[in-house]
Amino acid sequence: MKILYFTSTGNNLYIAKQLGGELLSIPQLVKDNIYDIEDEAIGIVFPVFYANAPKIVREFIEKASFKTDYLFLIASYGSDGDQNAFRILKKTFKKKGLEVSYSNSVLMVDNYLPMFDMKEEKEIKDDSEIDKQIKTIKNDIESRKEYHLKKRSVSDIPFIEKVLESTMTKRFHIIVGDGCSDCKVCARICPKGNIDLSGAKPAIGDDCLFCLGCVHHCKENVFTINDEKNSQERYSNPNVKVSEIIRSNNVL
Numbered sequence: 001m002k003i004l005y006f007t008s009t010g011n012n013l014y015i016a017k018q019l020g021g022e023l024l025s026i027p028q029l030v031k032d033n034i035y036d037i038e039d040e041a042i043g044i045v046f047p048v049f050y051a052n053a054p055k056i057v058r059e060f061i062e063k064a065s066f067k068t069d070y071l072f073l074i075a076s077y078g079s080d081g082d083q084n085a086f087r088i089l090k091k092t093f094k095k096k097g098l099e100v101s102y103s104n105s106v107l108m109v110d111n112y113l114p115m116f117d118m119k120e121e122k123e124i125k126d127d128s129e130i131d132k133q134i135k136t137i138k139n140d141i142e143s144r145k146e147y148h149l150k151k152r153s154v155s156d157i158p159f160i161e162k163v164l165e166s167t168m169t170k171r172f173h174i175i176v177g178d179g180c181s182d183c184k185v186c187a188r189i190c191p192k193g194n195i196d197l198s199g200a201k202p203a204i205g206d207d208c209l210f211c212l213g214c215v216h217h218c219k220e221n222v223f224t225i226n227d228e229k230n231s232q233e234r235y236s237n238p239n240v241k242v243s244e245i246i247r248s249n250n251v252l
Contacts, residue, residue: 001141002037004029005045006057006191008211010237010245011076011108016045017240018134019074019141025248026060027191035063041070043141044089047211048077048105051084054209056191061092070144072102074137078110078121082149102140103148106133111235113212113225114172118233127238169210172225176202179220185242186214186223191249213249217242 001021215223
């Protein structure tokens with residue numbers, strides 16, 4: 001079994017590790033130009049961004065060739081949007097002549113800083129409940145269960161993912177302040193290699209996924225959203241080392 005994953009704060013790497021099998025980072029696959037994936041079972045583990053899979057995940061799937069008897073999708077979400085993300089990815093796979101056998105999601109800490117308070121999210125999301133969800137999914141996959149999560153979608157608005165992405169990216173921006181310690185974690189953790197360290201302080205390029213990996217993992221809180229002056233609380237999955245996320249995402 002091969003599990004392809006994308007992670008920025010470690011949540012989806014944690015899910016992938018718990019499910020087992022051979023773990024393949026999507027940013028690393030893109031970096032190495034590997035687009036032919038074959039195994040008796042293949043899974044895609046991803047976070048929900050703007051009621052959709054992240055752009056890097058969608059682009060990889062659109063370009064890649066898959067050969068498998070059992071294809072599954074696992075989304076992590078903090079509020080909603082997984083149904084819309086599943087719908088879009090299933091449509092992409094169907095164009096390739098593949099049917100998704102299993103789709104499910106895991107409710108985890110929502111680390112989208114513009115909308116959620118990290119301290120509150122950490123308090124209300126139960127780690128034992130997260131593990132329980134993952135265990136159920138693991139058992140389902142091991143038995144090659146055919147299943148598709150059914151629940152009310154985030155919205156009935158057509159193309160809600162485009163509406164959300166357009167609205168949010170125009171409204172929120174990552175601001176780089178002073179105080180950088182030159183640890184280089186931001187550049188190494190960026191899945192697009194989109195951070196330039198040649199100047200006096202980090203500079204974010206035009207190819208940003210807004211995954212917020214740089215914001216959450218900056219030791220000095222140099223990165224903020226819209227120059228926020230409020231909570232400095234950040235999030236990284238406590239069961240995943242930052243070095244593991246860097247190995248997954250470092251494309252420099």
